[in-house]
Amino acid sequence: MKPKLLLCLALVLSGIYTAFALAYFVQLKPAELGLYPNILIRSKLDFNTGYRNFWVVILPQKDFPNANSQGSLELYDQTNRLASCPIDGIILSDVQTKSWDGVNKTEQYMAMTNLFSKPLSGAKLFTFQVATNLLAASTFTLLDRDEPSDTRWFYLKDFSNEK
Amino acid sequence: MKNKFILCLALVLSGMIFYSFATLNAYGSTVEIQINHANLKTDYSFLKINTSRVLFTNNPVLYFTVTVIPKDKRQQADNFEGTLTINDPSIKDSHTVIGYTSVNARKLPDGKIMFSFGIAVKYVETSEFRVEESYGKFGDAPVDYIFNLKEFADEK
Numbered sequence: 001m002k003p004k005l006l007l008c009l010a011l012v013l014s015g016i017y018t019a020f021a022l023a024y025f026v027q028l029k030p031a032e033l034g035l036y037p038n039i040l041i042r043s044k045l046d047f048n049t050g051y052r053n054f055w056v057v058i059l060p061q062k063d064f065p066n067a068n069s070q071g072s073l074e075l076y077d078q079t080n081r082l083a084s085c086p087i088d089g090i091i092l093s094d095v096q097t098k099s100w101d102g103v104n105k106t107e108q109y110m111a112m113t114n115l116f117s118k119p120l121s122g123a124k125l126f127t128f129q130v131a132t133n134l135l136a137a138s139t140f141t142l143l144d145r146d147e148p149s150d151t152r153w154f155y156l157k158d159f160s161n162e163k
Numbered sequence: 164m165k166n167k168f169i170l171c172l173a174l175v176l177s178g179m180i181f182y183s184f185a186t187l188n189a190y191g192s193t194v195e196i197q198i199n200h201a202n203l204k205t206d207y208s209f210l211k212i213n214t215s216r217v218l219f220t221n222n223p224v225l226y227f228t229v230t231v232i233p234k235d236k237r238q239q240a241d242n243f244e245g246t247l248t249i250n251d252p253s254i255k256d257s258h259t260v261i262g263y264t265s266v267n268a269r270k271l272p273d274g275k276i277m278f279s280f281g282i283a284v285k286y287v288e289t290s291e292f293r294v295e296e297s298y299g300k301f302g303d304a305p306v307d308y309i310f311n312l313k314e315f316a317d318e319k
C-alpha cells in the first residue's frame with residue numbers, strides 16, 4: 001500500500017512541477033506573439049556583414065514591469081554552447097537629457113519608433129547581432145529580476161524571416 | 164569700413180570653427196585605451212578581471228568577470244556599458260564577427276559594478292570586451308577600456 005501512495009505522490013508532484021514549468025517558461029513564437037502585446041521583436045539581415053541584427057522591445061506593463069526585465073543571449077552551434085551573456089537593456093526616452101547616456105537613449109528612441117511604427121517612450125530595448133549560421137539553436141531569454149518565474153524565451157531562428 | 168567687415172567675418176568664422184570642434188568633441192571622440200596585463204596593474208587598477216573555466220562535455224567555456232571600482236561614488240551602473248564582440252578565428256573572411264552584444268552591468272552592494280559572461284574557449288583568442296565609461300555632461304567624452312580576452316584567459 002505504501003509504495004502505491006508514494007508513487008501517486010510522485011506523480012502528483014511531477015505534474016505540479018511540469019505545470020509550473022510550462023506556465024512560467026514560455027517559448028515565444030511569431031504566430032503567438034499577439035498573446036504578449038508588450039513584447040515586440042524584429043530582426044534584419046545585414047547583407048554586408050552576413051549577421052542578423054535583433055531588436056527586442058518590452059513595453060511597460062503592470063504585470064511585466066520592464067525596469068526589472070533582463071535579457072540573456074545564449075549562442076549555440078548545433079552541439080555546443082559558444083557564449084552566454086546577460087544583455088544590457090536601455091530604457092528608451094523621448095526626452096533628451098544633457099548627457100551621453102541621454103543622447104543614446106533619445107537616438108535609440110527615434111530609431112525604434114521608426115522601426116516599430118509606434119511611440120516607445122519608457123520601453124526597454126535589447127539589441128544584439130548574431131551570425132546567421134548560429135541562429136538555429138541560439139536563444140534569447142527575457143526574465144524579471146524580481147520574478148524569475150516570469151520567463152519568456154525564443155529561438156533566434158523563429159524570428160529571422162525578415163529580410 | 165572694409166577692415167571692420169573683415170574683422171566681423173573673422174569673428175564669425177572663428178565662432179563656426181569653435182562650434183564645430185566643440186560638437187565634434189561632444190559627439191564624436193571616444194578615448195580608447197587598450198588594457199593589457201602591465202597597464203591593468205599600474206594605470207587602471209580600478210578594473211579587475213577574473214576567469215573561471217567550466218567544462219560542458221567536450222566544449223570548455225571560459226567565464227569572465229570584469230569588476231569596475233568606480234572612481235566617483237556617484238557613478239552608477241548606467242554610466243558603464245559593456246560590449247562583447249565574438250570573432251570566429253576559423254572564418255576566412257573580412258567579417259569574422261559571430262556575435263556582438265552589450266553586456267548587462269550590475270551594481271553590487273559595495274558600490275562596485277560587475278559584468279559577467281561566458282564564451283567558448285575556441286573563440287577567446289580573437290574576441291574582445293569593451294567597457295565604456297560615460298560619466299558627466301557633454302564635453303566629457305566617454306572612455307573605452309578594451310581588452311582581448313586571450314590576454315586575461317588565465318586570470319584567476
